[in-house]
């Protein structure tokens with residue numbers, strides 16, 4: 001599947017503050033022992049500081065559309081490894097699905113050659129409905145249909161050769177504890193302006209938990225669990241892509257409201273230059289259309 005090429009902003013790599021708050025996320029000793037004790041207590045203070053420091057200075061990683069290949073929905077289960085995903089509003093091209101995005105990232109990282117088929121509610125093939133209740137993303141490989149992105153990601157890592165994408169045991173709960181996608185989704189979907197402030201604080205708390213995790217890593221660490229992408233990045237980066245491309249236009253808030261030196265902003269800028277991320281993105285306008293539809 002051909003995707004997008006990104007023009008990255010030239011963000012310098014992180015210079016990490018010498019603090020350790022790993023325990024807040026993992027309940028285990030920090031990489032830098034001695035500074036992690038009051039981590040969760042510090043969250044609200046950090047959020048307050050962040051709120052105060054938010055200055056709307058849009059500076060985005062701008063995707064440049066190059067080429068997009070859409071396959072017609074085959075009636076039979078395909079022989080080639082194929083990812084079935086939600087269609088965009090046009091009914092035929094890949095839609096906004098962060099779960100699919102993560103799955104495609106993992107397949108790319110493993111070097112798997114795959115096809116993508118976008119299905120609308122009315123074009124799902126009979127076998128997809130019968131075998132997996134129409135759930136998507138669905139990866140068909142050697143005649144077997146795999147669903148539920150969390151399970152698919154682990155299956156990809158265990159099935160295909162290539163670099164391990166396993167999340168180190170210390171960080172197993174990183175994604176679920178940070179709660180980033182849920183917080184981004186709730187805030188982005190909300191149309192009741194009286195709830196916006198609370199939802200934004202919840203989102204900032206989630207970002208702060210992830211930021212504290214990044215702080216806890218050795219200085220110079222590139223990604224969420226080390227210097228190579230793992231399944232954790234395959235979940236976190238697609239969530240941040242929603243923040244940057246749907247939340248930003250709908251709510252006027254994104255990572256661009258944070259200082260350029262912000263750890264998460266730098267992490268996102270760094271990772272979004274990688275082919276495994278940039279070549280598996282759905283277009284930004286599809287993100288906006290999808291989340292606009294989710295609000296109505």
Ligand SMILES: N[C@@H](CCC(=O)N[C@@H](CS)C(=O)NCC(=O)O)C(=O)O
Nearest residue numbers: 086096097098099136137148149150
């Ligand atoms: N828990 C599922 C959630 C998947 C999901 O929400 N998929 C949505 C798009 S993001 C979808 O495909 N909706 C269209 C449909 O089901 O027809 C997973 O992790 O795979």
